[in-house]
Amino acid sequence: MAIALLPRLKPIGVDTALGRFHETGVNTRSTLNILSDYSDVLSFAPSGGYKTGKAAVDIGHGLKQVAQSAGFPRIGSQSAKAKFDQEAAIYLAQAPELFSGEALRNDVWAFIATVIIPDLVMWRFPGENRSRFAGGNRNTFQRLWMRGKGLDRGCDHADRWGLVKALPEDAMVQIFERPSIASSQRLATAVAECWVSASIAAEKGTMEDIMRRAMKILRIRSEIIDFAYLDTEQLEKAITTIFKDAMSVRSAS
Known part of the structure; x- marks a missing residue:
């Protein structure tokens, strides 16, 4: 099966987007304009599969659906955000677009957070916090994928996601x-x-x-x-x- 190679956003792209957010507000249109103005901040793996932005868009769409069940875009309570974290971790652990090594790339998560769903980042963590956009174990969504994959008891377990929820x-x-x-x-x-x-x-x-x-x-x-x-x-x-x-x-x- 061909591997979907997701877009990657360089650290300078994250910084540029955060700077632009001060002028335009946090929105996907702003970051797409940045990619148009500064194409060198975006990259893909040079080989090993097919390049696709749609896979990242699909992941963002799925995460927004999870967030909407927790009250997004309304200002959410801590319990609502905790519910989002649990359900999003489960969703990401099962997302077929993330079954490859692409999910191990910090810059892939930076692209998803900064370009695809920056408004969801700000809903989950109000206030500008670079670490929630940049890749790494504090990225808004990468941290949840790590939890889902790390605490998956396996599809044969009667309470597969019990640890994620507990x-x-x-x-x-x-x-x-x-x-x-x-x-x-x-x-x-x-x-x-x-x-x-x-x-x-x-x-x-x-x-x-x-x-x-x-x-x-x-x-x-x-x-x-x-x-x-x-x-x-x-x-x-x-x-x-x-x-x-x-x-x-x-x-x-």
Whole structure:
């Protein structure tokens, strides 16, 4: 099957668009004009598939449909935006246009956020924040794709997207803004599964503190244990122990 090569926006293109937004407001027409004026800020992979802007447009259309169910374009509550994050993560994880290595490109996500749906970026994160437009683990949509792919339990699981829906924002950030965890689906899933188990046993309102303690312990132990080489049972046991230790520190304090 031929691979769809999505448009890529260079960092200078993001900066130029953000500068233009001050004059025109945040809208797709403004960024399309920038691409017309400065064609060198846009690129595609030189080979390996067929170049298409339509695939990026289709992804943007799908994300807007998800956002509309959460109240977009009206000013949304935090709970509405959290709902969007969950449903968008699930949508992006299953989007066929993102099954290739194109989804691993920061500049592809920069194009989607800055050119295709900048208004949706501003709805989700009001106020100009470059990191939400530029590619990387804080990009408005790239971060959600990472969550959906990283916490997918598999199509045969009875509650395939349970982890995506269960973890709050702070727990997601603790996992997916740490490359040492986010780069391994097995490790990310193990941490998320143990978070769910710990949240059942923990006192209400303590999980944010417990999660942060657990991540500190994990970072320390990763200096002597390569979690990537543990089998599934060993990994589950190791992460469970880390959460128990984090909870015991909380209890002792």
